[in-house]
Amino acid sequence: MAITVKRVGRPVPESSYLKATLQGMGRTLKYMFEPKITIEYPEQRWELSPRWRGTHRMLTKEDGKARCVACGLCPSICPSNCIKLVPGEDENGNRYPLVFEIDEFRCIFCGYCQEVCPEDAIHVGQHYENAEYSREGHVYDLERLMAQTHPVSTLWDATDPKGE
Amino acid sequence: MPLHPLLQIVDPQAPITGYTTFIIFSIIKLVIVFTVYMVAAALLTLAERKISAWMQGRRGPNRVGGRGGWLQPAADGIKNFMKEETEPGNASQPLFSMAPALSFIPAMIVWSVIPFASPLPTRWGRVDLVVADLPIGFLFILAIASLGVYGVVLAGWASNNKYSFLGGLRSSAQMVSYEVALGMSTIPVILLAGNVTMSQIIRQQSHSMWNVFNLTVAFLIFFVASLAEANRVPFDLPEAESELVAGYHTEYSAMKFSLFFIAEYANIVTASAFMATLFLGGWDIPFTGWDNAAPFTVLKTLLTLGCFLTKTGFFIFVFIWIRWTVPRFRYDQLMSLGWRVMIPVALGYIVLIAATLLVLQAIGIQPGPMHSVILLAENICALLLFFVLIDEGRIISPAYRRAREQRILRLRGRSTLPPATEGVGK
Numbered sequence: 001m002a003i004t005v006k007r008v009g010r011p012v013p014e015s016s017y018l019k020a021t022l023q024g025m026g027r028t029l030k031y032m033f034e035p036k037i038t039i040e041y042p043e044q045r046w047e048l049s050p051r052w053r054g055t056h057r058m059l060t061k062e063d064g065k066a067r068c069v070a071c072g073l074c075p076s077i078c079p080s081n082c083i084k085l086v087p088g089e090d091e092n093g094n095r096y097p098l099v100f101e102i103d104e105f106r107c108i109f110c111g112y113c114q115e116v117c118p119e120d121a122i123h124v125g126q127h128y129e130n131a132e133y134s135r136e137g138h139v140y141d142l143e144r145l146m147a148q149t150h151p152v153s154t155l156w157d158a159t160d161p162k163g164e
Numbered sequence: 165m166p167l168h169p170l171l172q173i174v175d176p177q178a179p180i181t182g183y184t185t186f187i188i189f190s191i192i193k194l195v196i197v198f199t200v201y202m203v204a205a206a207l208l209t210l211a212e213r214k215i216s217a218w219m220q221g222r223r224g225p226n227r228v229g230g231r232g233g234w235l236q237p238a239a240d241g242i243k244n245f246m247k248e249e250t251e252p253g254n255a256s257q258p259l260f261s262m263a264p265a266l267s268f269i270p271a272m273i274v275w276s277v278i279p280f281a282s283p284l285p286t287r288w289g290r291v292d293l294v295v296a297d298l299p300i301g302f303l304f305i306l307a308i309a310s311l312g313v314y315g316v317v318l319a320g321w322a323s324n325n326k327y328s329f330l331g332g333l334r335s336s337a338q339m340v341s342y343e344v345a346l347g348m349s350t351i352p353v354i355l356l357a358g359n360v361t362m363s364q365i366i367r368q369q370s371h372s373m374w375n376v377f378n379l380t381v382a383f384l385i386f387f388v389a390s391l392a393e394a395n396r397v398p399f400d401l402p403e404a405e406s407e408l409v410a411g412y413h414t415e416y417s418a419m420k421f422s423l424f425f426i427a428e429y430a431n432i433v434t435a436s437a438f439m440a441t442l443f444l445g446g447w448d449i450p451f452t453g454w455d456n457a458a459p460f461t462v463l464k465t466l467l468t469l470g471c472f473l474t475k476t477g478f479f480i481f482v483f484i485w486i487r488w489t490v491p492r493f494r495y496d497q498l499m500s501l502g503w504r505v506m507i508p509v510a511l512g513y514i515v516l517i518a519a520t521l522l523v524l525q526a527i528g529i530q531p532g533p534m535h536s537v538i539l540l541a542e543n544i545c546a547l548l549l550f551f552v553l554i555d556e557g558r559i560i561s562p563a564y565r566r567a568r569e570q571r572i573l574r575l576r577g578r579s580t581l582p583p584a585t586e587g588v589g590k
Contacts, residue, residue, distance in 0.1 A: 018551060021490055028489045032218040040223070 050154045053109040053124040056102050057152055058145035066146055067121035070095045074113035074122055082106035083113060097142060104130050105138035111155050123152035180289035189288075193295050197275055201433065206237040208429040212484050219488045240422075247418040252324050255415065259322035264416070264423035267315020270308045271430040277301040278437050279363050281447050281469035283460045290460060293447075293469070294363065302360040305438065306347055309393065312431065313339040316395070316402055316412050319424070323415035331411025334495070335402035338392055341502035342399075346389035348510035349382045352517040353442050366446035373536035374450070376443040380543040381513050381550070383443045385506055390435040392502070395428065397487040401498060436479030440472060447472040509550075516546070 039046055048054075058066050070087035082105075088098035102122075114123045127150035132138050180186050210225065210233060217224030229235025251260070279294035298304050313336055320332015353375055354360055357368040369375055376383045392399040403411030413424045440446060447468035493501070520542060529535050 024489045025485060028219045028485065031221060032215070034221065036218070036223050037221050038223045040226075 048126040048128075050126070050151075051156060052126045052128075053111045053153050053155075055104060055125050055127040055130055055148060055150065056107070056113070056140065056145055057123045057125040057148040057150065058100070058142060059121055059123060059152070060146055066097065066100070066142060067119045068097045068100060068142075069119050069121075070097045070100075071118060073116045073118065077112045077116045079110060079112065080106045080108045100142040100145070101139050102145065103139050105135055111153060114153065115155055124155075125150045125152045178289055180291060182288075185288050189291050190295065193291075193293070194276075197280075197295055198272070201272060201275055201430070202426075204433055205426050205429040206241070208432065208480065209240065209425065210234070210236050211480070212429075212487075215481070215484045216488045219485075244419050244422040249418040249420065250415075252415040254324045256322040256324070259318050260415075261420070263315050263319035263322060264420045264427070265315070266318060267312055268423050268427035268430060270311040270315075271427055271434045273308050274305050274434045275437065277304055277362055278434075278441055279366060279446055280437075280472050281465045284462065284465045285460050292363070293465065297361065297363050299361050301362040302350070302354065302365070306350075309346075309434075310339070310343050312393070312427075315424075315427065319416070320402075320412040323412070325415050327408045327410070328412050328414045331402040331404070331408050331414070334404075335395065335412060338395075338399060338401060338498060338502070341499065342389045342392035342506070345385055345502060345506035345510050346393060348507065348514060349385035349389060350442060351510075351514050352379045352382045355514075355517055355521060362441055362446070365442060366448060368531075369445040370448035372531050372533075373540070374443065374445045374448075377543070378536055378539045379443070379513075379517065381509065381546050382517075383439075385510050385513070386443065387439065388501075389506065390439065391483070391486065392498075394431040394435050394483070396432065396483055398490040398493045399498065400492060401495060404492060406492075432480055432483050433476070436476045436483065437472075439479050440475035444475045446475075513546070516542070 058068065061067050070085060072085060072087065075081075075083040075085045082103040084099060084101040084103075085097055086099035087095050089095050109124060111124045117123075122145075125148060127148070130138065180189065213236070214224040214233070225233035225236040227233065227236075228239045251257070276295040277298050279292070279297065281293040284291045284293055316335040316339075317332045320328045320330070320335070323329070353365060356375065356378060357365045359365065359368070372378070395402050401411075402408075403413065405411070408414070413421055416424060449468060449471045517539075520539065524535060524538065529538070
């Protein structure tokens with residue numbers, strides 16, 4: 001079948017500038033008295049979606065240690081290569097992270113690390129205020145990741161696509 | 165022995181006679197007008213930001229001076245005084261420094277001949293509330309207002325910057341073009357008033373009908389031309405920020421820039437007051453005659469002052485309103501509007517009004533209600549003609565809208581449209 005092209009009603013110069021301008025002025029006047037949509041940021045906050053992917057957070061076990069078992073899945077899936085993980089092993093043969101750093105400056109907040117984590121340890125969270133004075137400040141180490149308190153993201157669920 | 169003129173008790177309804185009294189009152193009026201004018205220009209910067217915000221669904225400045233942001237102009241002023249002043253290399257220094265003042269002063273001088281309230285009776289005599297009621301008031305305004313272009317042109321030229329230069333060039337072309345229409349649109353006003361003194365023009369309007377009804381077409385032309393003279397959107401090509409950085413004031417910083425900024429708002433205030441005076445009866449309170457008849461009282465003065473401020477404020481609002489509604493014209497649109505529409509229409513309107521006045525005089529209709537009604541009817545006809553016949557894609561070309569089906573058919577030389585086919589992407 002041949003490709004059909006949508007026929008557009010082409011505008012032609014037959015309009016009155018004055019009438020169009022008066023219409024436009026009526027519209028701006030109407031907007032002037034409508035409620036304002038500004039969220040005054042420092043005082044008012046925007047309500048984040050439960051699926052918001054922001055600053056990372058490392059969840060902990062009951063004994064206060066990180067849940068991470070240093071399996072190495074998150075650094076290998078990370079598309080922006082922002083997770084640095086050096087695994088260690090204690091005398092019982094349990095693996096734990098010696099170094100676990102996330103560079104929030106490089107992170108693209110795709111949420112793959114949370115999705116891939118078998119231990120439910122690393123999460124992206126509902127938080128976005130990451131301003132720092134230096135680039136180094138954006139590198140979050142394990143303590144800092146564990147110290148975050150914001151709610152974690154509930155990622156998109158394939159079985160419940162609309163989040164109901 | 166005659167008393168000192170300031171100690172003399174005279175009839176409050178009689179005009180001031182003494183020379184000393186005249187000078188003292190003139191100085192007092194000067195100071196008051198200057199102060200109010202400057203404060204108004206400063207507050208206008210806030211008004212513009214607030215109104216623009218409201219029209220865009222925002223709140224506008226609300227950090228300095230409470231929720232209304234009332235101290236924002238003061239904060240801006242302090243900031244501009246504190247800022248470093250930069251001088252472009254190879255700039256023509258004297259002209260570069262002079263240009264901001266040149267664009268600001270003419271706008272302010274014009275105010276001296278605009279009457280802002282009915283005469284105030286005092287124990288030294290009746291004080292006319294206008295700084296100087298010049299007998300040539302109206303011509304004076306036209307002469308001084310046309311000086312405003314020098315500030316812009318010199319700023320553009322002295323900056324040694326191509327963007328500034330283009331802005332100055334545009335502004336000279338624009339102002340020269342629209343000055344003609346501005347001047348010619350006011351000739352019917354003079355024809356009707358038979359006088360060029362501002363107070364006489366107001367008196368004539370308060371005795372018959374406001375000129376906005378008697379001379380509607382002249383009012384519209386004057387309004388558009390004063391938009392252009394004040395460099396306001398849609399005529400802000402001299403500073404067209406999307407193409408010329410900031411146009412003629414690109415190289416200006418700190419308080420020099422601020423002066424240009426104030427000059428823009430000063431021009432708006434002046435143009436609004438001028439329009440209110442010429443076409444809306446100045447300080448005349450509508451539908452009543454008592455406010456412009458003797459004896460004058462303080463109450464009358466206050467009421468007429470309020471009336472004048474309301475009218476001026478209304479025009480100021482319209483100026484801001486238009487700025488946040490209409491996009492800027494293209495250069496050719498600007499020129500063709502000025503030369504091909506405004507000037508011929510203004511010329512034709514002068515002929516029309518002059519002929520009408522002559523005919524009315526010949527058949528013996530004196531200025532009065534009947535006279536005004538005839539003029540009003542004539543204006544309604546002229547406006548209808550203008551809107552229906554002339555303004556269809558001709559005033560500003562191209563003013564587009566989606567074509568009517570009939571027109572498409574005519575263009576295609578068919579009688580029916582082929583059945584609409586669905587687009588690929590749909």
